[in-house]
Amino acid sequence: MGVKIQALEYYFPENKVSNEMLRERFPDYDFTKFESKVGIMSRYWVDSNETALDLAEQACLKLFENIDRTQVEYIVYCTQSPEYILPTTACLLQERLGLSRTVGAFDFNLGCSGYVYGLSLAKGLIESGQVNNVLLVTAETYSKYLNEEDRSNRAIFGDAATATFLIKSNREGLKQFAFGSDGSGAEKLIIKNGGTKNSCILNPETKVYGSDNQYTDNNLYMNGPEIFNFTAENIPDFTKKVLEINKMELQNPDYFIFHQANSFMLEFLRKRIKIEKEKFYINMADGGNTVSNTIPIALKRLANDLGNIAAPLSVVVVGFGVGLSWAGGIIEIDNSLI
Structure with missing residues (x-):
């Protein structure tokens, strides 16, 4: 089954x-x-x-x-x-x-x-x-x-x-999955107020990070360079692990879809892992980074771009970010997604 x-x-x-x-x-x-x-x-x-x-x-x-x-x-x-x-x-x-x-x-x-x-x-x-x-x-x-x-x-x-x-x-349309987490990096992407530890504060202090980021502890804070470093350090080897547990070589999957964070990061990962450009799907120009939604949106768009899919295609999916957390696996897609 x-x-x-x-x-x-x-x-x-x-x-x-x-x-x-x-x-x-x-x-x-x-x-x-x-x-x-x-x-x-x-x-x-x-x-x-x-x-x-x-x-x-x-x-x-x-x-x-x-x-x-x-x-x-x-x-x-x-x-x-x-x-x-x-x-x-x-x-x-x-x-x-x-x-x-x-x-x-x-x-x-x-x-x-x-x-x-x-x-x-x-x-x-x-x-x-x-x-x-x-x-x-x-x-x-x-x-x-x-x-x-x-x-x-x-x-x-x-x-x-x-x-x-x-x-x-x-x-077996969903194959094997692998996971990772590192709570020591939690404050790299966080909303500090609003939970049971810190309630939201009326008129909280405004803080500045870099030249383009203003936020308070009621807002989302993201340390972009640190998130990039975490991704660069962990995701290339992790992707190889996902392939290994599924008994696949890098050239075997039909496509790779990573969390659509930004195209610069994705291109960096593609080159570091040595994935063929034609197999590495990026589609975020319309919609941007929609967090947990980016991979399923990309899967749907890939299927629509391909049109008729003669046989099931294998796709490596890898998500990473806030937590810090990451997960990857291999799935199959077919015409049912169109």
């Missing part, structure tokens, strides 16, 4: 923010250099009254155009933008979608590695015989965490949601 992806959809909020629009707000920021280096042309942000749950609902409704919602047996919901501290947002999604009360549902808090972790969790639930299918949802609204004057991060991050339906199959 195996597990495969039967369907995948993604959803962006309606509010599209181009680099031209950001240039009007930040006239001194060099967006020409940003576009050539980072590779992002536009991103989508929710309105003030719109949440990640709203995006998740819309992504699932798109999925249900081709999948019978009454078949869903379990919701696995990845978000760092929960509706509330409690209850779990997955339960709210179950009610919104009108799913059976026999459906299992839980959230897990992971960012850029979250989709790969979610695939592994779904694989475990199905292969252990607990359920026949899993609805894996990712949803993020990092725009709500960005300081109004943080030019760098406002240019990078976008909001989105995805819905993936995984089913029991005779084919």
Whole structure:
């Protein structure tokens, strides 16, 4: 028995923010250099009254155009933008979608590695015989965490949601996964206030990092150079480990899809690992860094770009970032993703 992806959809909020629009707000920021280096042309942000749950609902409704919602047996919901501290947002999604009360549902808090972790969790639930299918949802609204004057991060991050339906199959569409974590790097990408350790503070002190980042402890803080160093030090060898546990050589997979953080970092990793350019998929110009959503969005776009897929294609997926955490595995895609 195996597990495969039967369907995948993604959803962006309606509010599209181009680099031209950001240039009007930040006239001194060099967006020409940003576009050539980072590779992002536009991103989508929710309105003030719109949440990640709203995006998740819309992504699932798109999925249900081709999948019978009454078949869903379990919701696995990845978000760092929960509706509330409690209850779990997955339960709210179950009610919104009108799913059976026999459906299992839980959230897990992971960012850029979250989709790969979610695939592994779904694989475990199905292969252990607990359920026949899993609805894996990712949803993020990092725009709500960005300081109004943080030019760098406002240019990078976008909001989105995805819905993936995984089913029991005779084919091993999800192969072996590997994982990593390093909590000592937690403060390299963090929102310090808002949890049980530190509540949000009215009029907190504004801090400056670099020339383009302003934030408070109520906002998202990212030490970009340190995140890059962490990725450069860990992901090349980790990718080789993912190949080894799946008994594959570097030339065997059809494609590689890494977390779409920025094109400069991705090109660095591709060259360091020595992956062929034609096999290394990058598609983030429209949407930007949507955290846990980037890999499923890229998977859907890859399938659409390819058109008819004559036979299942093997794709190495690797996520990395906030936590610090990372995860990787090999999956197969086919025409069901189109």
